[in-house]
Amino acid sequence: MIAMILAAGFGTRLRPLTDRIAKPALPLPGTTLLECNLALAARAGATEVVVNAHHLPHTVARVAREAADRLSLRLHLCFESGAILGTGGALVAARPLLDRGAPFLLLNGDVLTDLDPRRALDAHLATGADTxxxxxxxxxxxxxxxxxxxxxxxxxxxxxxxxxxxVAEELRSFAFTGIHVLTPAIFETLPADGASCVNRAGHVGLIRAGRRVSAHVEEGGRWSDVGTPERYLEANLDLLEGRYRLPSVSGFQMSAGIVVAEGASIEDGASLVAPSYVGPGVTVRAGAKVGPRAVLHEGCVVEGEVVEAVVPPGGLVSRGRTVRSAIA
Structure with a gap:
């Protein structure tokens, strides 16, 4: 089975973080948003995956290649030049890879969830729906x-x-998780060229044509649209404390203790309080205080205090500064 991860968006609400790193490539403790979604696709039975990229495509490509290699997935990268294609246009561009006469998965690369797409795939096959x-x-x-x-x-x-x-029809309202099970029928209602939305053009087009678009409702599990600084902070701290039941990624499993990645430097006189995550290449200077609930990403330097907070890659918390309940 093949899956596609949508990873082309600008992530405007997460600026300035996304001025340097595309949102799906943003780091989490021991992993990235994109790798979490690739792992979900692999757990559902995908052996191949398509990842599209537009904004800062080199950051997406690097993370995708490394994660696909760890997960033994065959990777296809689709680079969008010029105007961004949207979720529907991205599907059309990747149609030669996806249109195999069988169902395939589509996941949003900027969503963090531990929902199991296998259940949705089984439900889709049982209903015989188009999508x-x-x-x-x-x-x-x-x-x-x-x-x-x-x-x-x-x-x-x-x-x-x-x-x-x-008349008298009762409808219930739900939130969409960003996970679809699609068949080649989706291409019948998407525009052949340009940007489009898979929901408003693809699914809605099928509904208006009298085709069956089925709902698979997940009541449990955790899910977050990691689209704002507040939700990115929350996602880091939730993973730090093991609140997501994710497939194993990067050979890493978070615990309630202190995790110090290879290549990190903790100077004598630094204080680390659990739970905390210290990423590769991080330097924690003498006198610094880290934790509880601190996430230090690759290559950052901490001289001050970090509590219930995230320091992004390459960040600096200088001596005398305190970062609390925030992204540095």
């Missing part, structure tokens, strides 16, 4: 565009688009 979207109960206060599902488990509308409202 399946993996949904979750709508979080309280969330502003996600609703996906409305009828009593038969079919999707009627996405963000208000799709089937016309039926």
């Amino acid at each position: 399946t979207m993996v949904l979750r109960p709508m979080p309280k206060g969330a502003d996600f565009a609703p996906v409305e599902v009828d009593a038969r488990g079919n999707i009627a509308r996405i963000a208000g688009l799709g089937r016309e409202a039926q």
Whole structure:
């Protein structure tokens, strides 16, 4: 089976982090967002994966190559030049790789989740649907565009688009997880050229054509759209404390203790408090205080204090400075 990971977006809400690193390539303790999604695809049975790239494509390509090699996945990279193609246009560009007359997975590369796509794949095969979207109960206060599902488990509308409202029809609203099970039918409603949205053009087009777009609802597990600094901080700290049940990635498993990666330097007189993660090439100077709940990513230098916080790659926390409940 083949899967595709969408990794071309700009990540504007995460600037300035995403001015240097594409959002799917952002690091997490011992891994990256992109590697977590590649691992989910592999757990679902994928042996090949397509990753598209547009913004800072070299950072996406590097992470994808390293992770695919660790996971024994055959990797296909699709570089988008010029205007970004969107989720639908990216699929069309990769159609020669994906259109094999069989279902394939599509995952958003900027989502962190421990949901198992195998369950969605099994449900899709059981229903015989043209496409399946993996949904979750709508979080309280969330502003996600609703996906409305009828009593038969079919999707009627996405963000208000799709089937016309039926008298006395009861629809339930859910949030979309960014995980799809698709068949080549999706290409029938996507524009052949240019940018498009797989949800609003692809799935909605199938709904309007009377085709079956099925809902697979996951009640449990953890899921986060890592699209803001607050959610990126939360994702790092949640992984630090083992709150996600993820497939093993990078040969690394987080625990509640202190993890110091190879190549890190901890000077005498530095203080580390669990749980903390010290990445490769990190330097913690004498007198520095790290933790609890601190994540220090590759190549950063800490001279001051880091508590419930993340220091991104190459960051510096100078002497006398304290970073608390924030990204440095």
